[in-house]
Amino acid sequence: MHKTPALFESSLTPNQHSALSTQHSIRPRRLRLNPTLRRMVRETTLAPDDFIYPLFVTHGRHVKNEINSMPGVYQWSIDQLAREAEAIAKLGIPAVILFGLPAAKDPIGLENFSSDGIVQQATRAIKQAVPEMIVITDVCLCEYTDHGHCGILNHGDQPHLPEGYVLNDETLKVLVKVASSHAEAGADIVAPSGMIDGMVAAIRSGLDSSGFEHIPIMSYSTKYASGFYGPFREAAQGAPKFGDRKTHQMDPANAREALRETELDVAEGADMLMVKPALSYLDIIRQTREQFPQLPLAAYNVSGEYAMVKAAARNGWIDEERVTLEILTSIKRAGADLIITYHAKDAAQWIK
């Protein structure tokens, strides 16, 4: 005798069930019948305006170094930036975020707040070539310090703290100098990324007291200690020489703590929020969007997320365009207004 498999047993009463199945009054497929209908009922759309494109800038001339683990992403020298910025603008992408590779590294990262530093030069070059391009600068020490950590390290100065610990308030003083120096060079937005306590308040008051009260802060308000930053550390040469970043970046297991971190940054005066990485943290994007609806929210679709797509696509295992647009759509659907992504140029082209 025929028996209905358990999968199809429904919670409807037999009468309801037979009404539905005989009349088929509810058929969600009606709205999926053709591409135009699907377009009309689409809830989430992508546009080049949603994207922020990361750029790695380095000293030298005629440099366009492809990053091994990030195909299609390059380290650029300053003389190449005007052309690249024009290409980005032409695709309709409104903003870039800069990461600098300094000429030399030292314990506090001096080049990071030098008026002739690599990011300062790059900012001036881009603003000159494409004045309407929004230049965001990453405010952190890890690419500039010889130890590769995001702050000033404890070397017996504070015996009650572990050796090599990132000292919070000493680091804040340097971050304030870096942010002001970036603003001085013409940055439109500064983006502190170190998860140092009080970084937004310190940078806000530093900017305000040096005449940059009009410069917004995009805080990396929720940044996890993530394995997905691997390829970035090759691109920006900012891997820690020892240890890890787990005493300041967040534990991937925590969600409630993300809301606490965000609340603090909002109170300290952040103008824009961020969740990073994006894909393993779509729940955090959604919760941040719901709890802090007043502020623009960015999500950082990080290097490891990009590398995975590229690697699988190169092997012919996935359809790169389809998967990339699906990923970017999911980040926006989760609640991000803006997506920092290495896919920005390709995606902008595909969307057109």
Ligand code: PBG
């Ligand atoms: C810190 C910084 C990092 C990234 C952005 N800003 C590296 C880190 O925190 O270790 C990672 C971005 C990516 O993986 O794409 N300057």
